[in-house]
Amino acid sequence: MAVTRSSRLAGWLAAAGTAAARVVLAAVGALAVAALPASAQTTLTIQHPLPLNSHYGAGASAFKDAFERLTDGRYRVVVQRNDNEREMMESLQIGTLDFSVSSTGPVGNFVPESKNLDVPFLFRDTAHARGVLDGDIGNEILAAFERRGLTGVIWLENGFRHLTNSRRPVVTPDDIKGLKIRTMENQVHMRAFETLGALPTPMTFSEIITALQQGTVDGQENPITVIVSNNLDQVQKYLSLTGHVYSPAVLVAAPATVARFSAADRAAMIEAARAAQTANRDRVSADEATGVAELRRRGMSVVTDIDRAKFEAALAPAYAVYAKELDGNLIARIRAAAPSQ
Ligand code: EAX
Numbered sequence: 363m364a365v366t367r368s369s370r371l372a373g374w375l376a377a378a379g380t381a382a383a384r385v386v387l388a389a390v391g392a393l394a395v396a397a398l399p400a401s402a403q404t405t406l407t408i409q410h411p412l413p414l415n416s417h418y419g420a421g422a423s424a425f426k427d428a429f430e431r432l433t434d435g436r437y438r439v440v441v442q443r444n445d446n447e448r449e450m451m452e453s454l455q456i457g458t459l460d461f462s463v464s465s466t467g468p469v470g471n472f473v474p475e476s477k478n479l480d481v482p483f484l485f486r487d488t489a490h491a492r493g494v495l496d497g498d499i500g501n502e503i504l505a506a507f508e509r510r511g512l513t514g515v516i517w518l519e520n521g522f523r524h525l526t527n528s529r530r531p532v533v534t535p536d537d538i539k540g541l542k543i544r545t546m547e548n549q550v551h552m553r554a555f556e557t558l559g560a561l562p563t564p565m566t567f568s569e570i571i572t573a574l575q576q577g578t579v580d581g582q583e584n585p586i587t588v589i590v591s592n593n594l595d596q597v598q599k600y601l602s603l604t605g606h607v608y609s610p611a612v613l614v615a616a617p618a619t620v621a622r623f624s625a626a627d628r629a630a631m632i633e634a635a636r637a638a639q640t641a642n643r644d645r646v647s648a649d650e651a652t653g654v655a656e657l658r659r660r661g662m663s664v665v666t667d668i669d670r671a672k673f674e675a676a677l678a679p680a681y682a683v684y685a686k687e688l689d690g691n692l693i694a695r696i697r698a699a700a701p702s703q
Contacts, residue, residue: 411567
């Protein structure tokens with residue numbers, strides 16, 4: 363059908379009409395949503411262990427904004443801090459919490475398959491890690507959550523972990539000997555530090571600052587983004603860029619919460635989770651680009667020339683145990699995997 367002037371005018375009017383109609387409809391919709399009695403709105407909670415102004419906060423807020431938008435305000439998502447990741451997993455299993463963002467730290471105690479991701483020096487770099495987690499291997503491990511009374515929604519990122527301490531600069535594996543190191547409640551990590559001659563002390567993130575201040579432990583290990591956003595420079599003098607292990611994070615849902623969702627709401631949850639992943643990873647990349655300089659500016663003494671091969675060699679006894687206790691085939695597939703595009 364050719365476009366004529368009078369019809370164009372008619373068209374413009376129709377378009378104007380449509381545009382006006384669309385504005386009215388949107389306004390009515392917004393009013394309708396705003397007018398939704400609180401009772402019609404379901405409140406859901408997402409918890410994570412770090413400050414709101416962090417890579418986890420960025421992910422959780424992006425999830426909240428997207429899910430509320432995609433479900434037309436029928437849901438309100440409350441973001442809370444809970445720096446006990448194990449407790450969050452338990453709450454998801456019993457349905458007293460809806461969503462969480464956490465590292466895989468204590469997750470291996472609930473989903474043993476995720477322990478394979480916690481092996482030191484397993485991932486070559488961030489692209490390799492993201493490629494594995496966004497691919498078949500990542501999906502296989504997420505599927506394993508279902509068998510443990512949890513719903514693994516999407517992989518997020520904590521980052522490569524580095525060692526800090528208040529006693530001495532750590533350059534070689536020998537320098538770690540005898541240091542009391544706070545670790546997450548993660549047997550894979552604890553075995554690595556034991557093998558290097560350190561004294562690993564597992565504790566939740568909530569206990570870390572006091573333990574460092576009181577000298578219960580000499581050091582700890584975390585990604586740059588966590589060290590910066592929690593001001594660990596105030597209780598630690600030395601930072602060694604060991605990058606000794608990649609720390610995945612994961613958005614997990616309570617199966618009971620997901621079971622109450624319609625198919626459309628589940629689709630909204632997945633789309634919101636993708637928004638969370640993008641916001642989280644972008645924040646990690648940004649913090650990693652500026653964090654070391656920032657920590658130096660705050661007075662930390664930074665060791666950059668870490669001999670990775672020396673640390674891997676010193677960990678050989680631990681790798682032998684991992685080969686028996688973990689899934690050697692899966693670990694080999696991860697090592698062989700291509701980086702993300
Ligand atoms: O997930 O406990 C830790 O060291 C974690 O890196 C922190 O809670 C973020």
